[in-house]
Amino acid sequence: MLGQLVVSGLAAGSLYGIMALGLILIYKTTHILNFGQGDMVMFATFIAYLLLTLFRWPFPAAVLGAMVAGALLGALVDRGVMRWARNAPVTSLFIATLGVGMILQAVAGWIWGYDTKPFPYALRGRPLFLGDVVLRQHDLLVLVVTVLISLVLFLLFKFTKVGVAMRATSQNRRAAQLMGINVGRIGTLSWALGLGIGALAGCLVAPIVYLDLTSMILVMIKAIAAAVLGGFTSLPGAVVGGLLLGVIENLFGGYMPSAIAPLKTTFVFVLIIVVLVLRPHGLLGERTAGGHG
Amino acid sequence: MLACEGVNAFYGPIHALKDVTFAVERGTIVAVLGANGAGKTTLMNTISGLVRPRSGAIHLDGRRIDRLAPERIVRLGVTQVPEGRQLFPDLTVAENLRMGAYLRRGAAVRQDLAAVLERFPALKDRTRQLAGTLSGGEQQMLAIGRALMARPRLLLLDEPSLGLSPILVRQLFRTLGELGREGISMVLAEQNAYLSLEVAQMGIVLETGRVALQGPSPELRQTDRVRQLYLGVRSGDVSPQGGGAPGGKGT
Numbered sequence: 001m002l003g004q005l006v007v008s009g010l011a012a013g014s015l016y017g018i019m020a021l022g023l024i025l026i027y028k029t030t031h032i033l034n035f036g037q038g039d040m041v042m043f044a045t046f047i048a049y050l051l052l053t054l055f056r057w058p059f060p061a062a063v064l065g066a067m068v069a070g071a072l073l074g075a076l077v078d079r080g081v082m083r084w085a086r087n088a089p090v091t092s093l094f095i096a097t098l099g100v101g102m103i104l105q106a107v108a109g110w111i112w113g114y115d116t117k118p119f120p121y122a123l124r125g126r127p128l129f130l131g132d133v134v135l136r137q138h139d140l141l142v143l144v145v146t147v148l149i150s151l152v153l154f155l156l157f158k159f160t161k162v163g164v165a166m167r168a169t170s171q172n173r174r175a176a177q178l179m180g181i182n183v184g185r186i187g188t189l190s191w192a193l194g195l196g197i198g199a200l201a202g203c204l205v206a207p208i209v210y211l212d213l214t215s216m217i218l219v220m221i222k223a224i225a226a227a228v229l230g231g232f233t234s235l236p237g238a239v240v241g242g243l244l245l246g247v248i249e250n251l252f253g254g255y256m257p258s259a260i261a262p263l264k265t266t267f268v269f270v271l272i273i274v275v276l277v278l279r280p281h282g283l284l285g286e287r288t289a290g291g292h293g
Numbered sequence: 294m295l296a297c298e299g300v301n302a303f304y305g306p307i308h309a310l311k312d313v314t315f316a317v318e319r320g321t322i323v324a325v326l327g328a329n330g331a332g333k334t335t336l337m338n339t340i341s342g343l344v345r346p347r348s349g350a351i352h353l354d355g356r357r358i359d360r361l362a363p364e365r366i367v368r369l370g371v372t373q374v375p376e377g378r379q380l381f382p383d384l385t386v387a388e389n390l391r392m393g394a395y396l397r398r399g400a401a402v403r404q405d406l407a408a409v410l411e412r413f414p415a416l417k418d419r420t421r422q423l424a425g426t427l428s429g430g431e432q433q434m435l436a437i438g439r440a441l442m443a444r445p446r447l448l449l450l451d452e453p454s455l456g457l458s459p460i461l462v463r464q465l466f467r468t469l470g471e472l473g474r475e476g477i478s479m480v481l482a483e484q485n486a487y488l489s490l491e492v493a494q495m496g497i498v499l500e501t502g503r504v505a506l507q508g509p510s511p512e513l514r515q516t517d518r519v520r521q522l523y524l525g526v527r528s529g530d531v532s533p534q535g536g537g538a539p540g541g542k543g544t
């Protein structure tokens with residue numbers, strides 16, 4: 001029972017974690033919290049749906065297509081909207097992201113309609129049995145993807161010039177400019193990366209929550225919670241936060257009496273508030289946003 | 294090499310640079326003296342392209358640069374060591390240095406990295422340490438080393454001695470003198486007029502955004518204005534003015 005709840009929790013938590021990664025990648029370099037992330041991910045996932053149903057692409061190709069579409073959408077949002085409003089107050093920028101999200105929702109509704117669509121699982125073979133723990137192939141895939149994405153991001157930020165430049169830009173934008181780093185381009189790249197990964201997460205979530213105009217919203221709220229839990233500026237923190245969130249949620253749902261078990265999501269959010277009271281910068285967050293030096 | 298002609302620039306609503314005209318000859322150091330708020334930092338940021346002048350022109354080797362993006366100006370060989378170091382605190386020393394060479398690639402970058410570590414041995418054992426954990430003096434070395442990684446022809450230094458102890462200030466100016474002899478041209482904004490005019494061949498004095506005085510260092514040192522305003526009454530004062538560091542009087 002315990003093992004099963006933990007494993008299922010880890011699988012769900014991985015999804016929150018990957019979703020959160022996309023959000024934080026954008027936030028770290030641009031300091032913009034993308035309130036439209038859920039809608040943008042929804043839109044990219046609909047692209048995958050389109051490729052799967054209309055063009056009959058195989059699943060991996062459709063997911064890749066959605067990731068490319070997500071990346072392009074991210075770059076477009078940055079170049080087409082955020083860049084023009086660069087000097088606006090931060091709150092206005094948040095509202096702008098929300099506005100883009102609403103536009104995408106309207107466009108998606110116009111193209112694909114308002115009813116809920118089924119979205120296929122990537123792997124739908126027989127579940128794996130590890131002792132008395134049952135692991136669906138999809139859950140295994142999600143866990144593997146999470147590990148891979150984490151690894152790729154780690155290598156990117158540690159060993160590539162552009163990755164280090166993204167970290168540098170997030171820590172001190174002006175100094176980055178003085179090094180000759182084109183911070184505008186770094187910002188566009190972050191948006192592309194954030195929504196590319198967001199699209200991947202969307203395609204992995206969609207089989208579980210189905211696909212409609214609002215199905216990504218609740219997942220995104222939990223991803224934000226995961227990000228907050230992890231400190232909001234830390235990529236590993238986001239994954240750890242997501243995993244914790246998934247496991248705790250599942251344990252609560254599994255062990256509490258059935259009268260209060262449905263409150264598992266509520267419980268998670270109460271727990272996050274407690275964590276933030278005790279550790280205001282989250283579990284793995286940085287003390288300051290940088291710039292001491 | 295660098296020529297500013299009638300540059301007017303604003304820092305927010307403040308008219309921070311008023312008709313600033315001066316030139317830096319190749320291989321020379323020009324000290325920019327002035328109190329806090331005189332416009333030194335705005336001047337630096339205008340040359341670096343972070344601030345766009347309202348009017349006037351800046352030429353580098355005859356090429357107009359005042360409309361270029363900061364990264365283009367770095368590419369042309371102008372690098373700034375900003376006020377307050379502005380390191381990347383959560384990058385390692387080595388990563389900070391590599392970011393200095395962001396626009397360059399190839400084996401020359403590795404050689405320059407080794408050369409910078411040779412020049413600043415204190416950084417050598419700390420290449421994997423986070424820059425934010427270095428001492429003030431080490432941070433200043435790293436800031437200069439990071440700028441050198443761009444192989445600048447013109448180095449802009451904004452108040453490099455700020456917050457350093459008198460010993461470290463002397464060490465810093467020795468380094469700047471060496472770099473000057475190696476042929477790097479410099480614009481050195483400083484409140485420490487005494488040491489700046491020691492290493493610089495030329496100086497300009499900024500007062501509320503205007504060039505109040507300019508000329509060769511020895512001449513400038515003799516003027517009453519510089520003596521009274523920036524050197525203190527006793528000319529032997531080496532403490533960084535306004536830097537908050539006590540001591541150093543009458544050495």
